[in-house]
Amino acid sequence: MNSVTYHGLARLMTRTYHGEDLTELGQELIQRASRPPHEGGAEVLLDLAILLHLRGFHEMARDLQMQALRQRQTYVLPATRTPALRLLALMVPGELNANTPLEFLVEDSDIELHQLFISPELLFPSQIPEHDVAMVAVGESEQTLPLLRALGQALVHWPRPVLNHPARIAGLTRDGVALTLAGIPGVVAPMAQRVERQILEVWAQEAHAFGRERGEAYPVIVRPIDSHAGTGLMKIEEREGWRDYLAQNGEQAFFVSPFVDYRSSDGLFRKYRIALVKGVPFAGHMAISDHWMVHYLNGGMEGSEQKRSEEAHFMEHFDSGFARRQADSLALVQRALGLDYVVLDCAELQDGRLLIFEADSSAVVHGMDPVELFPYKRPAIQKVFRAFRQMLEDARHTAPGLPDILRFEKDVGN
Numbered sequence: 001m002n003s004v005t006y007h008g009l010a011r012l013m014t015r016t017y018h019g020e021d022l023t024e025l026g027q028e029l030i031q032r033a034s035r036p037p038h039e040g041g042a043e044v045l046l047d048l049a050i051l052l053h054l055r056g057f058h059e060m061a062r063d064l065q066m067q068a069l070r071q072r073q074t075y076v077l078p079a080t081r082t083p084a085l086r087l088l089a090l091m092v093p094g095e096l097n098a099n100t101p102l103e104f105l106v107e108d109s110d111i112e113l114h115q116l117f118i119s120p121e122l123l124f125p126s127q128i129p130e131h132d133v134a135m136v137a138v139g140e141s142e143q144t145l146p147l148l149r150a151l152g153q154a155l156v157h158w159p160r161p162v163l164n165h166p167a168r169i170a171g172l173t174r175d176g177v178a179l180t181l182a183g184i185p186g187v188v189a190p191m192a193q194r195v196e197r198q199i200l201e202v203w204a205q206e207a208h209a210f211g212r213e214r215g216e217a218y219p220v221i222v223r224p225i226d227s228h229a230g231t232g233l234m235k236i237e238e239r240e241g242w243r244d245y246l247a248q249n250g251e252q253a254f255f256v257s258p259f260v261d262y263r264s265s266d267g268l269f270r271k272y273r274i275a276l277v278k279g280v281p282f283a284g285h286m287a288i289s290d291h292w293m294v295h296y297l298n299g300g301m302e303g304s305e306q307k308r309s310e311e312a313h314f315m316e317h318f319d320s321g322f323a324r325r326q327a328d329s330l331a332l333v334q335r336a337l338g339l340d341y342v343v344l345d346c347a348e349l350q351d352g353r354l355l356i357f358e359a360d361s362s363a364v365v366h367g368m369d370p371v372e373l374f375p376y377k378r379p380a381i382q383k384v385f386r387a388f389r390q391m392l393e394d395a396r397h398t399a400p401g402l403p404d405i406l407r408f409e410k411d412v413g414n
Helices: 008-017 023-033 042-055 058-071 145-154 166-170 174-181 197-205 241-248 305-316 327-337 377-395 405-413
Strands: 074-077 085-091 111-117 133-136 193-196 220-224 234-236 253-258 269-277 280-289 341-348 354-360
Touching: 008 042, 023 042, 042 058, 042 074, 085 377, 145 166, 174 253, 174 327, 174 354, 193 197, 197 241, 197 253, 234 241, 269 327, 269 377, 280 305, 280 377, 305 377, 327 341, 327 354
Parallel strands: 085 111, 085 133
Antiparallel strands: 074 111, 193 253, 220 234, 220 253, 269 280, 269 341, 341 354
């Protein structure tokens, strides 16, 4: 390992999130990347790829990332204190949301994070870094499903404990989550139907109501497969809407699901991000908007003291409020999903039921928000970090390898 500094995702994204101009750093990385590999270092290429992803230059970023990974597959983010635990993250090349963003969860800690990138092109290296616990950080997507299936076999006899079973991650497709959570008391997980583009083109031409054979009707929600953060997401109110949607989105496959009106009694929409760490729920954030498509960055939280005050109350009283009201539902959801660490985007319906938008092992839970504007967030997020640290500590003392998923599924069935 050479001495070149590796910044990594958490540091670079935090600086960008705070509005820092990283042009100078980018130019420095470009200059260093042009030197011979033993001088520039693969870390430089990997950092430069992260910066390019943050700026939206995804194709160039992917090329640089693969250049780095062909030089070396393992990268280390040192602990900020005397290292007490070594976590090996099994990761896949890709964009910034391709993997569980573990860097945020171990920031400013005594955890030394080793990132090992694997793919069909990048097989396991002959030497695996020494570690205490391994975690499958590969996120669910169309591209990663074959890799996740292969990992399920490869990790059965792993010499150290492994968190987040690959088969469980593979089940986090939108339609898979809906099927997994179907019928759980107190939980609404709208059924997602995978629909090819040519079928939508037929829908646009005929008097077709989505799911008419099941008694469903418009409005519906549509989004491209593997899309996140509202990309390509639209509510279709009637048949004519498909034409405009298809004209704006060129993808070949989509998820379509019934729209559930989740507005509160005051007419506003509230969406919660909940981290489940070994089944225990923690508040990630709460976003409030007058529009049904709620994301934290478009909810106007920074510009509204009233919204921040409500989010502060939600986070400060989470254990006695949301977590207590939804305790049974969250426990059943976690048991059904079967993951050690997973993030839910959800809402509460006016009748008290828990509405699940998405379950994702790659969603980010972070402490990047400015303390002067969001003083209540850091204490809440620190609870997630401490719980994650404790999960790793507990895992290091368990039997190595993956848990017996067949036995787990039998337990859930009972």
